[in-house]
C-alpha cells in the first residue's frame with residue numbers, strides 16, 4: 001500500500017542540511033535525491049521545487065514519454081490532499097494539460113477566494 005504524506009512532511013525534505021529532496025507531481029510524492037545531478041534539465045531547476053509541488057513546472061517543461069516513465073523510479077507515496085471548503089462561493093476549477101497523458105486534468109479541486 002502506498003504511503004500518504006502531508007504537504008508539510010514533503011516541505012521538510014527540501015534538500016537543506018543533508019535532507020533528501022522530495023517533490024510532488026500530480027498528487028504523488030517523489031524522492032528525487034539520486035536524480036538531482038543527472039536530470040537533463042539541470043539540478044538547479046529541480047532544486048527550485050525541493051519540498052514543493054512541481055506539477056505545473058513538470059507539465060510545462062514538455063517532458064517526453066520516457067521522462068514520464070522515469071517518474072516511477074522515484075515514487076515514494078502519495079499526497080494527502082488538503083481539505084477544501086467547497087461550500088464557499090466563487091470557487092473555480094483549475095485545469096491544465098497533463099504532459100504524460102496529453103489530457104486536460106483537474107490539478108486542484110478548487111481555488112477559492
Ligand code: HEM
Pocket residue numbers: 030032035039040041042045046049054057058061062063064065066067068070071074
Ligand atoms: C522527478 C521529476 C523529473 C523527471 C523524472 C524529469 C526527467 C527529465 C528527462 C528524462 C528529461 C530529458 C528530456 C525528456 O526526455 O523529456 C528532462 C528534461 C527537462 N526537464 Fe525534467 N524531470 C523532472 C522534473 C523536472 C522539473 C520539476 C522541471 C522544472 C521546470 C524540469 C524541467 C526540465 C527541462 C526544462 C528539461 C529540458 C532540458 C533540455 O532539453 O535542455 N524537470 N527531464
